[in-house]
Amino acid sequence: MNYQRRPSTRNVHTSPDSSRLLKQAQEISSPTDRPARPGRALVTTDHEVIRRWAERRGARPATMPGSAYNGHLGVLRLDFPGYGGAVLQPVDWDEWFADFDARGLSFLYQEQWADGSLSNFNRLEGVDRVVG
Template identity: 65%
Template sequence: MNDQRRPGTRDPYAGPGASRSLKKPPESVVPGEGPQQPGRIVATRNHDVIRRWAEQRGARPATMPGSEYNGHLGVLRFDFPGYGGAVLRAVGWDEWFAAFDARRLTFRYQERGADGAPSNFNRLEQPHRDEL
């Protein structure tokens, strides 16, 4: 068996779960800009898009208690109604977006799942070192 990597395979230095497709600039989808294909995952840094997506699902901006550092928010989350699990602390949109912008995060989300039903899938990602 040959140990050489095939061209086009995943970058071994990108870290766990990273792929070349995540290195391209995130596409921002604004409501009314085009069709939302079921199952499609898009990315944005647009505050209006993020807030609209969360509010349509009844989600509120939140943080994990105890994750704060030097008076700044720590882990950013959305608190969805009816979900148990970790206890989250509600925060205001201004404070949440200030932390989001300071860390240069990207919001990846899904409008609808592959079955066409509204999706709560979301993930906050930090930029890769080569994008800083």
């Protein structure tokens, strides 16, 4: 199967610096939690929050082909429709979340940019970087 992504139609916004965002991130622990303000950096480990955020943007769980090791997924990604870049291999949510949990990751993300437009910004971070 060819896992090539579509030609680039990248968001015009640039990705924020995650180190700065981690210090200011609001923790979201359930799908009912809401950001304090638009553009606020958010962080969660809640599977339903992550899944809903991704699905609202048409993103699907994925990995980099050839990055698997010891029977586990390698590089975890979300594959957004219409974005160019790396070749990604789709995986199911259960497998993606199993590796997410096993690595002790957190999902750093934004719902909206400060101007209110939808943001696709996301990054996986080790929990120690988020809480430390």
